[in-house]
Amino acid sequence: MAAAFPIGPQAKDVYDLYESATQQCFPVHYTGKSKISGREVFNYSLTASGPLKDPHMLESLPPALPKAALESLAPALSEDVQAQFSGALDALPDPVPLNYVVDKTVDAAVDSETGIPLDETLHQQISVQVDTGADQLTLAPVLVVDASVTDDSVDKLSDKAASAGRLLLAFQTIIPLALLVVGLVLVAFAVRRHRKDGRQS
Secondary structure (H helix, E strand, O other): OOOOOOOOOOOOOOEEEEEOOOOEEEEEEEEEEEEEOOEEEEEEEEEEEEEOOOHHHHHOOOOEEOHHHHHHHHHHOOHHHHHHHHHHHOOOOOOEEOEEEEEEEEEEEEEOOOOOEEEEEEEEEEEEEEEOOOOEEEEEEEEEEEEEOOHHHHHHHHHHHHHHHHHHHHHHHHHHHHHHHHHHHHHHHHHHHHHHHHHHO
């Protein structure tokens, strides 16, 4: 599920994330800040919807079904969909070509310092559609996924973010200060040596 955010993410709507099932980019919305395991997090939400284009997922789903098979599914459909489907079925070819559409939401709590997602929830639904000629009629879901990060994983990711934060502090502050001190010492040494050489000459 991991969504990629930069180090020091911004608390506003500035990011687009790639969604693999539709193979499109969608905007990510900032929804506020909170704390997880003592660390400040920025909360983001992604909503994605579009035709299924992932070739591996498409390979696992039938590209068409005989009319008889679709008719057997009719009792499981909602009344509105049943009425539209029954009216369009006679005009459809046999077998009936199928399309698939993805609806997905991802909520991510992202460490405000390192950009590491500490907690995420995912809801993804893939539904089968039939082209009636006048419209794309959505029949029913064929795959529904609800997933979230476990408490143990949240704790481990929080520890990882804390360690990464310490390294980031070292690279951004401690190491540059140390290099500055070394540089000043070298400059002072060079000036002193230059003065000493000048007196000797």
